[in-house]
Amino acid sequence: MLRDPMTTPPMPETPAPQVLEPKVLSIVLAGGAGKRLQPLTLKQAKPALPFIQHRRVIDFVLSNLWHSGLRQLLVLTQYKPRSLHQHLQQFWQPVFNRCGFLQWYQAPASVCQGTAGAVAAQLSVIRDQRPDVIAVLSADHVYKMDYRQMLAFHQQQQVAVTVAAIAVPVAQARQFGIFTVNDNHRICGFIEKPQGEVPQIPGKPGYALASMGNYLFNASSLYQLLDNASLSQPVDFGHDLLPALFRQQQACVYDFSNNQLPGEQSLPNYWRDVGTLAAYFHSRLDILQHSDWLEGPAQRWPILAANSSALKMRLCPRAMQRLTLQYQRPLYA
């Protein structure tokens, strides 16, 4: 018997299985004093330093967040933040506020909180957002990264925290937190800025596995960590909080070399912490030689830039030239 389509009630549709995206709140750490970058940081914070072609150092992490679709973020500032705030207000806030938000919080210059202490100070603002996952990212790194891939990995691993990591030459290892991991990517050892012997990557002699200082926390784990921390003195993620999680095998590493970006990348998986004068100038030279990596008609993961008139480069050009020449030798020589 034929049924009249006008009268027969439609079959209820089987609901499509829903993959619930976790709600991610990103926290960009932009408050450090940048002592190792003096004299460049005498007047302004490290993340506000001009880098290349109208870009400031902080534009890397913010572009990555934008392209990764993580558009709810807090920027924590402290040291000489005037030009940084101006840049955020003039360029980035209108961008993120289109479909998310960007807010910044300035800690008083007189307090010394450490990285985790700075996050703890904003805990009520963070909790108000009810995130599932909290991304804690440094503002002084030059790199491109799709954080969604790290997030997918973090969800799969079901750990309290996932830390992005990269292989660095052992000669550089002192500047970083160095991991040892088991076959399941779980962290089983960690030394923050080792002064003695450096654990090398099995099968990759001469290299150590370094923390990139980028963390994805389950929100509840981060709250617990911060609730248990004694905040009467400066508390750092690397020095103070993370080792406990590592000991409980509640942390894993995300290998940055697995991060794939769309389109052609002339510097694949490039990452530099530009926290020292040498690293800052070497990285500028690297990028100058691959300026198509930043932008260009074919670039599908460009590092976004404010127009030049909005950016007041406050560095003396002659000082820049002198320092560029001074640091013109390979970083990893």
Ligand SMILES: Nc1ncnc2c1ncn2[C@@H]1O[C@H](COP(=O)(O)OP(=O)(O)O[C@H]2O[C@H](CO)[C@@H](O)[C@H](O)[C@H]2O)[C@@H](O)[C@H]1O
């Ligand atoms: N009170 C504060 N408020 C807001 N922001 C603040 C802050 N104190 C510092 N910051 C910012 O947080 C970021 C990281 O801080 P640090 O420079 O202290 O860590 P460092 O780079 O030495 O080590 C870390 O990053 C390297 C990778 O670069 C890892 O290897 C290592 O394990 C890890 O501890 C920087 O962007 C800095 O400006």
